[in-house]
Amino acid sequence: MAKISEIEPLVLAHTEKGSATWASVMIVVKVVTSNGMVGYGEAVPTLRVINVYNTIKQVSKGYIGKEAEEPEENYQEWYKQDFYLARSFESATATSAIDQALWDIVGKELGAPIYKLLGGKVRDKIPVYANGWYQDAITPEDFAEKAKEVVKRGYKALKFDPFGPYYNWIDEKGLKEAEERVKAVREAVGNDVDILIEHHGRFNADSAILIAKRLEKYNPMFMEEPVHHEDIEGLRKYRQHTSLNIALGERLISLKETAVYVSEGLVNILQPDLCNIGGITIGRKVISLAEAFDVEIAFHNAFGSIQNAYSLQMSAITPNLYLLENFYDWFPQWKRDIVFDETKIENGHVKVPDKPGIGVSINEKLIESLKVEPKELEVQEEPVWVVKGTWKKYLT
Template identity: 40%
Template sequence: MRITKIGTHVVGTPWRNLTYVTVHTDEGLTGVGEARMLGHTGALLGYLAEAERRHVTGSDPFDIEDLVHRMKYGDFGRAGEIVMSGIACVEMACWDIVGKALGQPVWRLLGGRVRDRVKAYANGWYTVDRTPEEFHAAARRVVERGYRALKLDPFGAGRMELDHDETIRSISLVEAVRDAIGPGCELLVEMHGRFSPATAIRLARLLEPYDPAWLEEPVPPENLKALAKVSAHTGLPIATGERIHDRIEFRELLELQAADVVQPDVGHLGGIAETRKLAATAETYYVQLAPHNVGGPVLTAASLQLGVCVPNFKILEHFNDFADAEIGTIAKGAPKVVDGHFAVPTAPGLGVELDLDAIAEFPRRDADFDLFAEDWHKRDGTARRAAASGGPGGSGERR
């Protein structure tokens, strides 16, 4: 079996574009992959066009290790977010092809199941006004859907510091959410790498009464010793890793014992096998894996395969019940959350099939996501509501 070509299909949403890759073979099997890029969709498409000619076409989709190695090192330049995301799209599509050829879900090819279902946490649910009342009501709706864990970023547009008024406001939002969900649900707090170690430590102390299951990216990801400082000064678990794009770069993080949970994005780390290797390394440090997952159905399906077979897998992020409900038609077999968990997938490969006609209904958009804009939660929600009511879109791109 040989790869004959790849296709790219961009799905536009109000706050980011999702890039889907179809990998075609000379035996009629087609695999799918996905990556979510913020502001770099064109760069990803450009890389894939070159990689198709240089590395992908003519390759055996069963030889995944060889293809990944050639794509990562064959161009000599150090692979960053764009290259590793392109590799991930092609790599997970190859796993999809292999699973289909063998009639097995991917998790069976990675060692088999270690659990009967995979716990999910909700994200994308708080596109409301930043008031305790609005956050309380929104959190209640999440619990009513059966989720037993949810994440929020309560903070405004602070950088390094957070002024007194914003600190009080942010903590009040966490208090409201904890009151809404009760003590039996996991509450995960996102910081998006905004703060200095001193500010992060101060905020951690203020958050302790609300028992967050982790603090995510309390400081920018470039300086891991700064993260270690935060970890050393709080008893709350630390999670990070979505902006680390090579599993080898996690070595220092693990050696510093600066995090309790690593959060690689399968769509940015080079795919399923690279993330599986990272999970095995993390396990030797007694660190759990909770993939960053803000993509669509294919990326969720790929991450779910790991959730079934990785012993130190903690929980899987899920946006698609909240932020992206409008694109639910683009794929058949998309994983669903029931009673706060994903079921173990049984279909061959990734178990998801794209509907290209449905994808055409969501053309590429000029989506600008600015985490540091004032009231970014509300602005983002407003953009989504406008889109849902037929607001302006962008241009599509398919190949």
């Protein structure tokens, strides 16, 4: 048995940015045990870099001195202590990152990748879909041209947000612009590629329903976060008036919260994020919850290469996997180098990495060299979650 002796939050940044503001930094958690084992996890930055950094320090107080090989017991104990864990994004992501690092340590101790600890893989290669590919795309032609490149690389599915600056309400002009972009992509990729429509949880139900009716002829595989995250009534209304698949889950931070959407039939493709949902400990339960209700899984995987490595481990054990989200081909190089570029995408798939624990080796030297003091991210008119440049036209 090894005790958790140290937990260090690390904020990493580089001049080469990601495709969205909030993906321009990575928050990594390093856990060290009394017998010198080291594990890594990743937390979600968004606009809360300082808060998350500080919360990791607070949550650490509940983990230091505990057995590293008991992530389940530690999670349960921390859940009790934190009191607001299921209400605090910061706590949820801090706890998730620490939990991941513990599973990494257990795997390293036993000499097995996480997928082996959880019953073994059900596939050797993880099919992925592309996101982040449409930087600076504004016109339908821009989208079509970039979509063709994605398909050429071997992807069988791609996701994008065609709604520009529209927020809450969408008018005829907005519907027309979105339709033209989606039509252009459908024509560019043909009928054998899945088109996934991202709404970024920003419409009221009536507008989202109008969008669904307008876009359904292009046969999108799913409509992601069509209404605001907390608008469950709106989602019910959307469900009643549309017949397209709903994808959501990136902002869910507990098992029981997830159960509400799954058991009510409000989601077809569940997108848990292993960096907020409660790490591997809760992630594995969410997979089973979804499986019981015939809901597919497509882990949300929009931040860094450590998140990506855990998402690959968990996708390997998920019988009900649709596809794993992937930004890897559009990552800045430094993010790829953190895992020695070991999770390359070939023909729309990633081979399941099988080193002990997280599955990949971590470039500790690079992590040290990218370390910065946590600081606030600038708030700009272009929302923090967009793929950069897609709002340009509307800003000038």
